[in-house]
Amino acid sequence: MFKNKSSKGKNNICGEKIYVLRKQHTPKMSQRILAECLQMKGIDVDKNAxxxxxxxxxxxxxxxxxxxxxxxxxxxxxxxxx
Structure with a gap:
């Protein structure tokens, strides 16, 4: 059986690191602002994603x-x- 989860049972490895980097970012970066930054790079994500x-x-x-x-x-x- 295939296992598509990280060792912590999550669907990605990078999520926790992204959260930390976003919180440490100066100036403060909300999830909405991060989504907008990614959209400017052509990535179709929103705040919920x-x-x-x-x-x-x-x-x-x-x-x-x-x-x-x-x-x-x-x-x-x-x-x-x-």
Whole structure:
């Protein structure tokens, strides 16, 4: 049987890291602002999608992961560290 969950039982590895980076961002970044930043990069997400990513309820595509890394000026590897 295939297992499509992280070791913590979530649908992505990067959600918790994205939450931390967003909270540490200066100036403060809301989920809505993050969604708008991703939309400007051509990623079709809204505030609710960002919330589901951060909570681990939503899978993250490689394209989205790359856009998130660019937004936070970090690497995809950094976002994938557990």
């Amino acid at each position: 960002v919330q589901r990513i951060e909570s681990g309820e939503r899978f993250v595509t490689d394209i989205e992961l790359k856009a998130l890394a660019e937004t936070f000026k970090t690497s995809c590897d950094e976002l994938l560290e557990e």
